[in-house]
Amino acid sequence: METNLFEACETCLQDEPAATTARCPVHVDIALLCSELEKGEFKKAYKVLEKRIPFAGIIGMICDHPCETVCVRTQLDQAVQIHDLERAAVMYGRTPLKKIASAPKKNGKIAVVGGGISGITAAFELDKRGFQVTIFEADRRLGGRIWDYEGSLISKELIEEELKLIGRIGVRVVYNSSIGTGELKKLAQEYDAVYLGTGRWESELFINQETFQILDWPIFAGGRLINQEKSAAGRSNDSVIDSVSTAKRAALSIERFVKKISMTASREREGSYQTPLVYDMDDVITAQATMKTGETYTEEEAIQEAGRCLKCRCVTCLKACSHLQHFNVTPKSYGRQIQINESVIMGTRYANPMINSCTLCGLCKEQCPLGIGMKELVRETRESMVEKNKMPPSAHDFALRDMEFSNSSQFYLVKPPPSETTYKQLSRMEAEQGNPSNQGVTISAEKVKYLFYPGCQLSASCPDYVEKSYRYLLEKKTDGVGLMLGCCGAPADWAGRKDMMAESTQRIRRVWSELGEPIFILACSSCIGTFERYLPEIPYFSLWEVLEQLGLPEEAVSGKGRKLNVHDSCSTRNNQAVHESVRKLAFDLDYEIEELHYSKSRTKCCGYGGLVYFANKEQAEQFAVERILESGKDLLVYCAMCKDLFIEKGKRTFHILDLIFGNASDADALRTMPNLSDRHENRAVLKRKLLRELWGENEMEELKQPNDWNLQIPQEIWERMEKRFILLEDIKKVIEHAKVTGERFFNPEDESYLASHRIKYVTYWVRFAEQEDGIHVLSVYSHRMEVMKE
Numbered sequence: 001m002e003t004n005l006f007e008a009c010e011t012c013l014q015d016e017p018a019a020t021t022a023r024c025p026v027h028v029d030i031a032l033l034c035s036e037l038e039k040g041e042f043k044k045a046y047k048v049l050e051k052r053i054p055f056a057g058i059i060g061m062i063c064d065h066p067c068e069t070v071c072v073r074t075q076l077d078q079a080v081q082i083h084d085l086e087r088a089a090v091m092y093g094r095t096p097l098k099k100i101a102s103a104p105k106k107n108g109k110i111a112v113v114g115g116g117i118s119g120i121t122a123a124f125e126l127d128k129r130g131f132q133v134t135i136f137e138a139d140r141r142l143g144g145r146i147w148d149y150e151g152s153l154i155s156k157e158l159i160e161e162e163l164k165l166i167g168r169i170g171v172r173v174v175y176n177s178s179i180g181t182g183e184l185k186k187l188a189q190e191y192d193a194v195y196l197g198t199g200r201w202e203s204e205l206f207i208n209q210e211t212f213q214i215l216d217w218p219i220f221a222g223g224r225l226i227n228q229e230k231s232a233a234g235r236s237n238d239s240v241i242d243s244v245s246t247a248k249r250a251a252l253s254i255e256r257f258v259k260k261i262s263m264t265a266s267r268e269r270e271g272s273y274q275t276p277l278v279y280d281m282d283d284v285i286t287a288q289a290t291m292k293t294g295e296t297y298t299e300e301e302a303i304q305e306a307g308r309c310l311k312c313r314c315v316t317c318l319k320a321c322s323h324l325q326h327f328n329v330t331p332k333s334y335g336r337q338i339q340i341n342e343s344v345i346m347g348t349r350y351a352n353p354m355i356n357s358c359t360l361c362g363l364c365k366e367q368c369p370l371g372i373g374m375k376e377l378v379r380e381t382r383e384s385m386v387e388k389n390k391m392p393p394s395a396h397d398f399a400l401r402d403m404e405f406s407n408s409s410q411f412y413l414v415k416p417p418p419s420e421t422t423y424k425q426l427s428r429m430e431a432e433q434g435n436p437s438n439q440g441v442t443i444s445a446e447k448v449k450y451l452f453y454p455g456c457q458l459s460a461s462c463p464d465y466v467e468k469s470y471r472y473l474l475e476k477k478t479d480g481v482g483l484m485l486g487c488c489g490a491p492a493d494w495a496g497r498k499d500m501m502a503e504s505t506q507r508i509r510r511v512w513s514e515l516g517e518p519i520f521i522l523a524c525s526s527c528i529g530t531f532e533r534y535l536p537e538i539p540y541f542s543l544w545e546v547l548e549q550l551g552l553p554e555e556a557v558s559g560k561g562r563k564l565n566v567h568d569s570c571s572t573r574n575n576q577a578v579h580e581s582v583r584k585l586a587f588d589l590d591y592e593i594e595e596l597h598y599s600k601s602r603t604k605c606c607g608y609g610g611l612v613y614f615a616n617k618e619q620a621e622q623f624a625v626e627r628i629l630e631s632g633k634d635l636l637v638y639c640a641m642c643k644d645l646f647i648e649k650g651k652r653t654f655h656i657l658d659l660i661f662g663n664a665s666d667a668d669a670l671r672t673m674p675n676l677s678d679r680h681e682n683r684a685v686l687k688r689k690l691l692r693e694l695w696g697e698n699e700m701e702e703l704k705q706p707n708d709w710n711l712q713i714p715q716e717i718w719e720r721m722e723k724r725f726i727l728l729e730d731i732k733k734v735i736e737h738a739k740v741t742g743e744r745f746f747n748p749e750d751e752s753y754l755a756s757h758r759i760k761y762v763t764y765w766v767r768f769a770e771q772e773d774g775i776h777v778l779s780v781y782s783h784r785m786e787v788m789k790e
């Protein structure tokens with residue numbers, strides 16, 4: 001697997017802090033603070049402050065809040081009032097100081113010169129790191145300029161209460177002790193290191209701006225001594241919170257200095273920096289800052305203001321994707337889980353459902369400011385699981401069998417345009433080939449200019465529209481349009497089956513070459529996705545572009561100005577020509593389009609992509625429901641599966657062909673998906689009909705359906721069959737097998753038989769009774785366990 005896909009996931013911004021937290025010199029988690037306040041959890045909010053700020057009761061009240069200037073809300077209205085919120089956290093959440101268990105003082109002795117903001121912060125930090133600390137304070141009390149705020153921003157009682165902490169943690173204080181250069185030198189000799197937090201000094205100090213060491217002496221500085229020097233960012237300030245920050249950082253340098261370890265390692269993100277996080281403001285509603293009715297916020301006002309905080313975190317992809325939400329992962333954690341899975345526990349119950357529940361729609365990549373997406377990684381993971389035999393067959397078995405059916409003689413067909421001359425030529429060539437498995441497959445001696453390839457799902461859901469579209473193309477494109485029926489291989493691609501995918505694309509490539517390299521006309525978005533990725537050499541148009549060029553059939557019904565929401569298919573998210581032609585066709589039919597928030601290159605998946613419908617139906621339904629919730633009008637789609645899934649969830653949905661070849665009626669908008677067995681039958685019948693009516697070929701033996709013994713199947717059994725992906729033809733095969741081999745159990749009580757038959761990876765069981773009016777199916781069941789004969 002490509003390692004750079006994992007590397008890309010690692011660059012995800014998910015864990016990057018909000019702009020305010022990065023700007024805060026001590027990195028208070030502002031989003032968390034606001035979350036707690038919003039819940040009315042003032043004590044917890046205060047703990048958020050305490051985690052990053054010593055003496056949070058003081059600093060929280062007087063902080064000069066540089067963070068507010070970078071709050072992303074300033075792009076829209078006003079910054080979150082962080083200063084007032086911090087004050088509210090202190091006022092309503094501060095808990096009286098308890099006794100603090102001081103760490104054993106084994107690491108050495110430190111002198112702190114100055115007992116102001118930075119001095120007491122450094123002392124607190126160094127005490128926590130196991131140093132015996134002594135503060136030398138020139139005044140008769142600690143606090144320095146904190147007292148300048150007394151009465152305006154903070155009360156005397158609160159300052160005194162908070163400063164008692166110094167005594168409680170066992171820091172010694174020497175009051176009325178003025179330290180000059182001579183005393184400083186002495187302290188440097190007596191102590192393991194000295195912290196200088198005096199705000200001013202009598203001579204110039206040469207302070208390293210990264211480690212805060214003065215020259216190579218055992219002396220470090222912080223607080224105003226740093227603030228008032230030109231900082232690396234070119235700023236000069238007298239910030240309270242910068243003083244706290246530099247004191248904390250100098251304390252770390254002192255610890256490393258004493259322990260003789262690198263003072264510079266891993267310190268890139270200390271102090272203020274700019275977060276790489278790009279917060280998506282698209283859905284943010286304007287709200288002015290909450291007004292204070294007094295000096296400070298009341299609890300209610302604080303709760304309201306905290307609600308304005310967006311709790312910035314990059315969840316742009318997560319917000320848009322039901323799958324990421326369901327598993328609560330972002331690409332970073334997703335990539336890590338895949339890696340663990342690959343190397344250690346591949347095949348566990350948890351990871352496989354996750355990997356098989358991504359629709360491979362690619363929206364995450366479109367949403368991400370860094371262009372990180374899961375599509376390629378999940379695709380490769382599935383391929384790797386298949387290669388290592390770790391992919392549970394149950395996840396994709398039905399879809400792959402469906403694909404095999406579409407590429408079997410039941411549906412597969414290649415025909416040049418039906419005309420008098422070619423028809424005769426074809427019949428002759430077929431007779432010469434004489435191979436029954438090639439029935440319906442005719443390679444023309446003549447070059448074919450266009451080849452209509454409607455795909456297997458449209459043919460399964462609306463075979464009628466395939467026929468009408470083809471007849472219309474034949475009528476309008478006088479230079480001839482051939483027909484190819486089959487499956488493009490998308491299920492194999494989604495299932496990680498490279499072998500089947502290669503076989504499928506080779507088949508298409510071979511036909512293209514043998515027919516003289518015609519231009520394909522595609523009517524299915526998945527086919528377009530497959531052609532773009534695997535068959536780039538084959539030129540194609542979407543049917544919608546061709547219809548736009550040819551003009552609409554006369555009988556197409558006018559929309560009379562009706563409004564529709566277009567749901568673009570995710571497999572054509574980057575195909576502008578498709579987006580435009582569908583809209584143009586709707587416009588020409590007099591419909592008005594109201595664009596959805598997620599449309600065109602940012603469209604969402606309907607839930608069918610990536611075979612999620614088969615691997616995790618509940619997840620597929622979440623996709624459909626979420627998409628439906630976005631739309632207030634009838635939907636207009638151009639993929640048969642999108643239509644089927646939306647209607648299954650109760651949404652009125654038109655396929656573009658409903659507007660062109662249908663009646664655009666309520667019946668069209670609500671027509672439910674044919675059941676799984678009928679989807680096969682529809683394809684087989686379509687092939688037989690077209691062969692008969694356009695090429696004059698009568699129904700061939702090969703294509704006849706197996707005996708159906710006049711099967712009687714009650715409604716509840718049909719429903720069970722749908723749920724367990726059991727087809728009518730599976731039931732017929734079981735009964736056929738029982739009849740041919742005689743292998744069946746007889747229950748004399750109700751004269752019923754029980755028979756089983758394994759088809760590929762699945763064993764099917766059918767209980768049935770033979771009666772005069774036919775065979776009555778009494779129950780059906782399937783499982784993946786194989787019944788072995790001893």
Ligand code: SF4
Pocket residue numbers: 018019020021030031034070071072073080082308309310311312
């Ligand atoms: S909205 Fe909240 S988390 Fe985001 S930048 Fe502003 S204060 Fe910080």
Ligand code: SF4
Pocket residue numbers: 320321322323324357358359360361362363364365373374375605
């Ligand atoms: S479902 Fe789509 S948006 Fe979600 S992770 Fe997969 S590719 Fe990305």
Ligand code: SF4
Pocket residue numbers: 011012013014314315316317318330331332367368369370371372373
């Ligand atoms: S959008 Fe998703 S993948 Fe991209 S940075 Fe944000 S969380 Fe990470």
